[in-house]
Amino acid sequence: GNSVTQMEGPVTLSEEAFLTINCTYTATGYPSLFWYVQYPGEGLQLLLKATKADDKGSNKGFEATYRKETTSFHLEKGSVQVSDSAVYFCAHHRSGAGSYQLTFGKGTKLSVIP
Amino acid sequence: EPEVTQTPSHQVTQMGQEVILRCVPISNHLYFYWYRQILGQKVEFLVSFYNNEISEKSEIFDDQFSVERPDGSNFTLKIRSTKLEDSAMYFCASSEPGKGETQYFGPGTRLLVL
Numbered sequence A: 001g002n003s004v005t006q007m008e009g010p011v012t013l014s015e016e017a018f019l020t021i022n023c024t025y026t027a028t029g030y031p032s033l034f035w036y037v038q039y040p041g042e043g044l045q046l047l048l049k050a051t052k053a054d055d056k057g058s059n060k061g062f063e064a065t066y067r068k069e070t071t072s073f074h075l076e077k078g079s080v081q082v083s084d085s086a087v088y089f090c091a092h093h094r095s096g097a098g099s100y101q102l103t104f105g106k107g108t109k110l111s112v113i114p
Numbered sequence B: 001e002p003e004v005t006q007t008p009s010h011q012v013t014q015m016g017q018e019v020i021l022r023c024v025p026i027s028n029h030l031y032f033y034w035y036r037q038i039l040g041q042k043v044e045f046l047v048s049f050y051n052n053e054i055s056e057k058s059e060i061f062d063d064q065f066s067v068e069r070p071d072g073s074n075f076t077l078k079i080r081s082t083k084l085e086d087s088a089m090y091f092c093a094s095s096e097p098g099k100g101e102t103q104y105f106g107p108g109t110r111l112l113v114l
Helices: none
Strands: A001-008 A011-014 A019-021 A022-025 A032-038 A044-050 A054-057 A062-065 A075-077 A088-094 A103-104 A108-113 B006-009 B009-012 B019-024 B031-037 B043-050 B054-055 B065-068 B075-079 B088-095 B108-111
Touching: A011 A019, A022 A032, A032 A062, A032 A108, A054 B054, A103 B043, B006 B088, B009 B019, B009 B054, B009 B075, B019 B031, B019 B088, B019 B108, B043 B075, B054 B088, B065 B088, B075 B088
Parallel strands: A011 A108, B009 B108
Antiparallel strands: A001 A022, A019 A075, A032 A044, A032 A088, A044 A054, A054 A062, A062 A075, A088 A103, A088 A108, B006 B019, B019 B075, B031 B043, B031 B088, B043 B054, B065 B075, B088 B108
């Protein structure tokens, strides 16, 4: 079936540290992949996306590369800031005519301390 | 920047009562969605809606649930007779025509059923 697995949180990092949040997926076909971010008290915001193998999505210093061979879409940032503290969700869009359902991971809470 | 809005932000209700959660999608979007997140669990797809009818629904979306677009701006989720297990954060989302995989989420309504 379709599923998304993220690394368990919470993750606590010092400011300027390197961030990796692992995400792997199972899906039929060639799904589009997404990272969403949820800041405290706010809704889910689209952070970045990739629609085909080897695509790299990037935004606000975050990057993730669509790796079909390892079915992964790991989120990375070279130097995190306190303002990056949030919950990060990996998701994929199930490919198929007329289906726009997103499948999400459980979310990984990131806390960045000064 | 246009955004999806939801009301109320919090709702407390007694088991067996009906609740209506409201959403105002982004104005030029034509696809609408509801998702929910039970505390500590994954964000789960409930239903998608297009052209005034349900286009896809999950197993969670049983006869207790219904959706409606009563006018040109609102999109509602009704739970007819709430159960304790309906307690969750409910997210509304919308997407542009032809870009159904890129969904924009509202801030959510936290529903607590007592």
